[in-house]
Amino acid sequence: MCKQPFFKEKRANCEYFQNTILLKEGPYMYIFLQSILRMTAWPMTPPVPYSAFHILLTLFGAGFAFSFARVFGKKIRSMASPEPYFRHILFSCGVLLALMELYKQAFLYVIEFHGHFDWWYFPFQLCSVPMYLGLFIPMVPARIRNVFYLFIQDFGLLGGIMALAEPSGLMHPYWTMTVHGFLWHFNLIFMGLICVFYNLKTETPKSYLHTIPLFLFCTAIATAVNVLSHPYGNADMFYISPYYPNGQIVFHQISLVIGTFAGNCLYLASVLLGGFIIHISCLEIGQHYFTKISKF
Numbered sequence: 001m002c003k004q005p006f007f008k009e010k011r012a013n014c015e016y017f018q019n020t021i022l023l024k025e026g027p028y029m030y031i032f033l034q035s036i037l038r039m040t041a042w043p044m045t046p047p048v049p050y051s052a053f054h055i056l057l058t059l060f061g062a063g064f065a066f067s068f069a070r071v072f073g074k075k076i077r078s079m080a081s082p083e084p085y086f087r088h089i090l091f092s093c094g095v096l097l098a099l100m101e102l103y104k105q106a107f108l109y110v111i112e113f114h115g116h117f118d119w120w121y122f123p124f125q126l127c128s129v130p131m132y133l134g135l136f137i138p139m140v141p142a143r144i145r146n147v148f149y150l151f152i153q154d155f156g157l158l159g160g161i162m163a164l165a166e167p168s169g170l171m172h173p174y175w176t177m178t179v180h181g182f183l184w185h186f187n188l189i190f191m192g193l194i195c196v197f198y199n200l201k202t203e204t205p206k207s208y209l210h211t212i213p214l215f216l217f218c219t220a221i222a223t224a225v226n227v228l229s230h231p232y233g234n235a236d237m238f239y240i241s242p243y244y245p246n247g248q249i250v251f252h253q254i255s256l257v258i259g260t261f262a263g264n265c266l267y268l269a270s271v272l273l274g275g276f277i278i279h280i281s282c283l284e285i286g287q288h289y290f291t292k293i294s295k296f
Helices: 008-038 050-076 083-112 126-139 142-166 175-199 205-228 251-257 261-291
Strands: none
Touching: 008 083, 050 175, 083 126, 083 142, 083 175, 126 142, 126 175, 142 175, 142 205, 142 261, 175 205, 175 261, 205 261, 251 261
């Protein structure tokens, strides 16, 4: 705020600055942001799932994620005290995902929905959680960090793999949004595989149980968002909205038969089972394969 001037002329200049410049700064900034985003609004026909675009991009991106995880994983396993380095990698991934999410939200708000926020795209799906965990990793004690690592490994890999296996939600009418969706889940696969390398020496089948309270906590947040935002839109965080049947393939049909609440409970149970399968698979495959390649 301008200080009270001693002369009327200065007062007039101050009021002019406040009324003319500051009040118009918001619209000007919006127009500027709109012009920048339009430069990246390259339209496309949404690709068909299991088309050449989907299959080739998935193979290419997942291959790169695996290769980078292998390189960083070998370095992690060769270090006497790898935790600070490992923590820095996951934090950097969290920052990258946060920047990507900011771009996505701005693009959706300005370009696709013309100044309207769609609660469907609120960033708290299961595949969004690794972003928050990565950002909070430097701030929490070691005991909590270890739970974060396991969660990113089990549920980050699960989310990344399932989204690429059923990619209808990744296909947009704009190139940047479509590529964004694929890059996001390639990043999840990279983060999950890095955690596999780091957790090999200490992980056991029972360690999966440590992730369940965090999963339930995130489920509670997702439910709160779904309920509190309902008057303003159709949020469906974790795909467990209590207001309509589950939107995921197969589970939608199940919810129509057994009801929304029961269908959501079954869906959450299947996610927990999927996380456990990923956990056991990481133990079995990781100990045999990653240990073998680390010798070369």
